[in-house]
Amino acid sequence: MRRQPRGLVNTFVGYSILIFFALVFLYPFVIQLANSLKTEPDAAANPLSPVPGPVSFASFERIFEGTDFPLWLGNSLLVTLVLTAGRVFFDSLAGYALARLRFAGRRAIFAGVVAVIAVPGVVLLIPKFLVLNQLGIYDSYTALILPIIVDAAGVFIMKQFFESVPASMEEAARIDGAGVFRTYWSVVLPMARPALITLTILSFQGSWNEFPHTLVAVQNPDLFTLPRGLADLVSGSLGTGTQYPLKLGAALLATIPVAVIFVIFQRYFVRGATEGAEKG
Amino acid sequence: MRTRSESLAGWLFVAPVVLILGVFLLLPILMALWVSLTGWNGQGSPFRSGVPFVGADNYTSLFTEDGLPRQDFMTSIRNNVYYVLLVVPAQTALALGLALVVNQRMLKRKGFFRTAFYFPSVTSSVAISVVFLFVFANSGAVNALLGAVGIDGPVWFDDSRGLIHVLLGTVGVDNPPGALANHSVLGLTWWDWVSGPSVAMCAIIVLVVWTTSGTFMLMFLAALQAIPQQVEEASLIDGANRWQRLRFVTIPMIRPTMFLVLTLGLISTWQVFDQIYVMSQGNPAKTTLTPAFLSYRTAFKDFEYGRGAAISFVLFLIIVVMTLVQRWMLRERRS
Numbered sequence: 001m002r003r004q005p006r007g008l009v010n011t012f013v014g015y016s017i018l019i020f021f022a023l024v025f026l027y028p029f030v031i032q033l034a035n036s037l038k039t040e041p042d043a044a045a046n047p048l049s050p051v052p053g054p055v056s057f058a059s060f061e062r063i064f065e066g067t068d069f070p071l072w073l074g075n076s077l078l079v080t081l082v083l084t085a086g087r088v089f090f091d092s093l094a095g096y097a098l099a100r101l102r103f104a105g106r107r108a109i110f111a112g113v114v115a116v117i118a119v120p121g122v123v124l125l126i127p128k129f130l131v132l133n134q135l136g137i138y139d140s141y142t143a144l145i146l147p148i149i150v151d152a153a154g155v156f157i158m159k160q161f162f163e164s165v166p167a168s169m170e171e172a173a174r175i176d177g178a179g180v181f182r183t184y185w186s187v188v189l190p191m192a193r194p195a196l197i198t199l200t201i202l203s204f205q206g207s208w209n210e211f212p213h214t215l216v217a218v219q220n221p222d223l224f225t226l227p228r229g230l231a232d233l234v235s236g237s238l239g240t241g242t243q244y245p246l247k248l249g250a251a252l253l254a255t256i257p258v259a260v261i262f263v264i265f266q267r268y269f270v271r272g273a274t275e276g277a278e279k280g
Numbered sequence: 281m282r283t284r285s286e287s288l289a290g291w292l293f294v295a296p297v298v299l300i301l302g303v304f305l306l307l308p309i310l311m312a313l314w315v316s317l318t319g320w321n322g323q324g325s326p327f328r329s330g331v332p333f334v335g336a337d338n339y340t341s342l343f344t345e346d347g348l349p350r351q352d353f354m355t356s357i358r359n360n361v362y363y364v365l366l367v368v369p370a371q372t373a374l375a376l377g378l379a380l381v382v383n384q385r386m387l388k389r390k391g392f393f394r395t396a397f398y399f400p401s402v403t404s405s406v407a408i409s410v411v412f413l414f415v416f417a418n419s420g421a422v423n424a425l426l427g428a429v430g431i432d433g434p435v436w437f438d439d440s441r442g443l444i445h446v447l448l449g450t451v452g453v454d455n456p457p458g459a460l461a462n463h464s465v466l467g468l469t470w471w472d473w474v475s476g477p478s479v480a481m482c483a484i485i486v487l488v489v490w491t492t493s494g495t496f497m498l499m500f501l502a503a504l505q506a507i508p509q510q511v512e513e514a515s516l517i518d519g520a521n522r523w524q525r526l527r528f529v530t531i532p533m534i535r536p537t538m539f540l541v542l543t544l545g546l547i548s549t550w551q552v553f554d555q556i557y558v559m560s561q562g563n564p565a566k567t568t569l570t571p572a573f574l575s576y577r578t579a580f581k582d583f584e585y586g587r588g589a590a591i592s593f594v595l596f597l598i599i600v601v602m603t604l605v606q607r608w609m610l611r612e613r614r615s
Contacts, residue, residue, distance in 0.1 A: 007386060014387050021378060022396040025490070029399075031421055032411045044419040094297040102283065103290030109298060116301055120599050122551040122572045123592040126579050127308030130315060134325060147304035150297045180289035209404040211554050215576070227406040231558050234410055244414045251407035262402050266395060269402060270498055 029255075036060070036249035043244050059245035068221065069250060072229035076208060076254075079144050079225055083207035086149035088200050092192065094150075095158025096184055100167065110159070116152040122212060129216040143217040144225070148210065154199050157272075161195035162188070198268045205258050205269075226254040316589035326585070338590035343466070349578075349587060350467040356562075356569040358468065360550060362477035363485060363570065368545040370489045375496030375541065380526070382497070383504045394501070398494035408491055409558035413437070416483040436483045440565035442475025443482065478567030484555050492548070496541045503537035504530070539610050546602045550595065571595040 030050050035043045036059055038052040046053065063069045097103070098110050128147055132138040137146070169191065173183045189196070211227040218224070224232065230250055262269055311326070319334050320326040342353045378397055382390050400408065415421045416436040423433030448454075456471035463470055477485065507530065515529045531538065553572040556562060562569035562577065571591055579588025 010384070011386050014381055014384050017381050018387070018393045022393055025396050025400055025494070028411050028415055028421075028490075031415065035414065043414075046424075047414070047417070047419060047421045048424045090296045090300075094294045097290045097293035101286050101290035101293065103287040106290065109294055112301070113297070116305060119305070120547060120551050120596065122553045123575075123596045123599075124305065124308065125576055126315070126585065126589045126592055127312035128304065129579075130311045130326065130585075131304060131308040134311070134327075146300070150300045152297075152301065155297055180286060184293075205402055209406075211404070211406050211557075215557075216580070227404055230404075230406050230410060234413065234558055235561075242417070244417065247410050248414055251404075251410040255403050255407045258402055258404065259399070262399065263395075269398070270394075 032248045032252055036245050036252050038245055040243065040245055043248075044242075056245070059243075059249045062246055063250050063253070067233065067246075067250070068224065068229060069253070071222065072224050072226045073253075075144075075224060076226040079141070080204060080207040082145050083149055083210075084200060084203040086145070087151050087154050087203040087207075088196060090150045091154030091199060091203075092158045092189070092196060093184070094155045095160075096162050096188060098155070098159045099162035100170070101180070113152045113155050117156060125212055125216045128213065132217060139218050139220050139223065141223065144214060144223065147217070148207075148213055151203065151206070154203065157199060157202075158192075158195060161192060165191060194268075197265065198271055201261060201265050201268045202272045204261065208258055230254055312589045312592065315585055316587075316593055318586050320585045322583045322585055334586065338587045339594070341587060342590060342594065346467060352566065352569065352574060353571070353591065354466045354468050355472075355566050356571045356574040358473055358475070359477065359481060359567060360552070360570045363481060363552065364546065364549045366477060366482075366485050367488050367492075367549050368542065370485070371493050371496060371545060372538075372541055374489060374493045376500050378493065378497045379500035379504055380530075383501060394498070397497055400491045401494040403491075405491070405554040406558055409487065409555050412483070412487040413559055416486075434479050437480050437560055438564050439479035440563075440567045442478055442567070444474055444476030446479075447476070475567075478564070480560055480564055481568050484552075484559060484568060487555060487559075488549075488552065492545075496545070499537050499541055500534065503534040507533050535610075539606075543603055543606055546606060547599055550599050550602065571598070 031047065034050045034052055035047065037055050037057070038046075039054065039056045039058065042053040042056075094113075098106060098113070129138070132143045132147070137143045170183050170187050173187045174180075178187070209227060210225070211231065214225055214228040218228075221232070230247075233247055233250060315326045316338055317333060317335060318326060319332040319337075324330075341347065341349045343350065381387075382393055382397075417423075418435055422436070426433040456469075460471040460474070461469055465473065511529060511533065512525070515525050520529065551572055552570050553576070556568055556570055556573045557576075560568040562573055572595060575588045575591035575595065577588075578591060579585045582588075
């Protein structure tokens, strides 16, 4: 009986905190959407308002007709699809071998993979440019894709996964005379669905949002992906005025694919984040 | 027979990963080490015979030689130190606080709030930076909010005043005391060292704390949910209040996660790049310059690839040392 009022107060305070922070975390997106549908003077006068004065689609028309947005979108789709497919395939292949197959050098390779995860990506910018330049593939789709088509963290996730499932099924297949790759393809991969979905989603998100790598891989505007194009818009390729509705609209469109996937596959994102926590 | 085919398969399976990581990670690091010892300007191959070998000059120009390179580098270190000092505690505290609230047993609809807090973390850093350029614009949302309570907001991205300088200004210290202004260490005066983060940097700090807290909240949440309920009940029976429970029960139980969050925080804050590139390019008055951005700019804008690579390696070293120091400190406490 005595605890009842205190519990109510706690619940009230708890919800107040949660709602306040939900606003803090989500309202910028509301502002982004609302202002992308405003006219420029309206956006400047009422930046906080979630309702556009007159709703205007002018900025979206200009995004598609006055900028290279369609080109960036196409490049982003192409690069992301190839990167995601490549990462899922190569990472799971290597993860499986490191978890299950016995071969000389396995430990050394795994140690190498762990070491690579620890290398801070941003210090690799100049090194990556040097090797792309030296190999003569700078400023090409190959440069955008090949250097990041495998991902050490993905290999790690897949290895951990394969170690957590029993080996009996594949052993049965092997006794039946199936080769290693055949066993992997038709017995192991179907079992690994949850891990593969997690890896697919993390790869998609990572590739879609990738920015610094594009800075040192390409300079030809025909090869820009969405983040690169967006960064270019902001740095003043638009000419006069701040043009916030247009910039916000372009950023919004670039956010939508990952947002949709996030809402649908939320628990896989959560798994990806917490898996890291358990490993530490 | 079987082990031989297994061995072959093993190597074939890891070959793509080993090859790509070798060619695009290991090899380039070695190439960059060489380039950091040269004066290569981007023309032709850095491995031709004509490229001047300068030994450790690129490194000494950052530390011991008086001049613009050292001044810029030390400025970037100063900026990043303030950035780390604000971002790491803020994001850790916010993430832990949110996790504690979301973890309260009597609250419903936790899933929604968890999603809301986590969502910014998965979006593109470039797209989010664009949004925050608008949020912190002159006529933007933050200044509109400040205006509503009667405060005249600053011109965020043009304001190079350091926070500590501003605070000192409010107590009447407008001009630097001679002792601080006339003595310099590593190319910067003491007055410059103690500037605090600039107003522009503060806007970037807010953005980063806002985007990263969600991920760390999830990590704390996973750790909190792993604490056995009996532990909490026992501390309740012992009459511990909320603060004592947090300090003496909860935090010690989630120490590994705390270590992980602090380490990841330290590592990522020393790598801040995308936001700087999109929002400020190191301006105003170099107060948002960071080593990561400076290294990029030195190589690709000033065509001093050798010095740019040298800055990268120094940054690499800083990150490694930070991680080791932290590991060592937490180990000491445990025993």
